[in-house]
Amino acid sequence: SFPSVKVNLHDDATLPCTQTCSGLVTWTLYHKPHDILAQCNQTSCQSEEGFHMSHNQYLKGDLSLTITDADYTKRSLYTCACKGQEICDMSLQIEGTGAELPLSHNPSRSHHSDHSEVQPCPNQSSTVMVLTVLLALMGAGLVAAVLVIVQLRKKIQEL
Numbered sequence: 001s002f003p004s005v006k007v008n009l010h011d012d013a014t015l016p017c018t019q020t021c022s023g024l025v026t027w028t029l030y031h032k033p034h035d036i037l038a039q040c041n042q043t044s045c046q047s048e049e050g051f052h053m054s055h056n057q058y059l060k061g062d063l064s065l066t067i068t069d070a071d072y073t074k075r076s077l078y079t080c081a082c083k084g085q086e087i088c089d090m091s092l093q094i095e096g097t098g099a100e101l102p103l104s105h106n107p108s109r110s111h112h113s114d115h116s117e118v119q120p121c122p123n124q125s126s127t128v129m130v131l132t133v134l135l136a137l138m139g140a141g142l143v144a145a146v147l148v149i150v151q152l153r154k155k156i157q158e159l
Helices: 055-059 124-158
Strands: 004-008 013-015 025-029 032-040 045-047 065-067 076-082 085-095
Touching: 004 013, 013 085
Parallel strands: 004 085
Antiparallel strands: 013 065, 025 032, 025 076, 032 045, 076 085
8 A cells, every 4th residue: 555644634734755856746646647736847836726845845855745724535645756757656644533424514624614515415417317318218118119019000900
């Protein structure tokens, strides 16, 4: 398994990676290598909201990624690459009571409650899709059955 960093909910997490890299350094999610969370080159660093790399540290060979306000959505495996070559894989784990409960029921959550992170349980659009397909198939089945019956009746009348 991969080395991991454990932090408490809503703390900042630093994923360490020490290696000098003379070119572009990128941090991505292991399963989404094209979505760059943070990157540095010789002149500067850019990062997405919630992620940070220090240019001074990059120049010294410290390619660590800081994840601010870590929550359960950030639990994942992260990969650091130098010039497209993977050099560090790090897994982020969140400590905290009731890690498996929905976020809104979590006592360690800060008091501003935004329900945007709580997913509705069933995915209704997929259910509707399945029903629509089933109805269409049933409809096609009925039409086919009616056609067969009509054909049979013609044959019987011809006899």
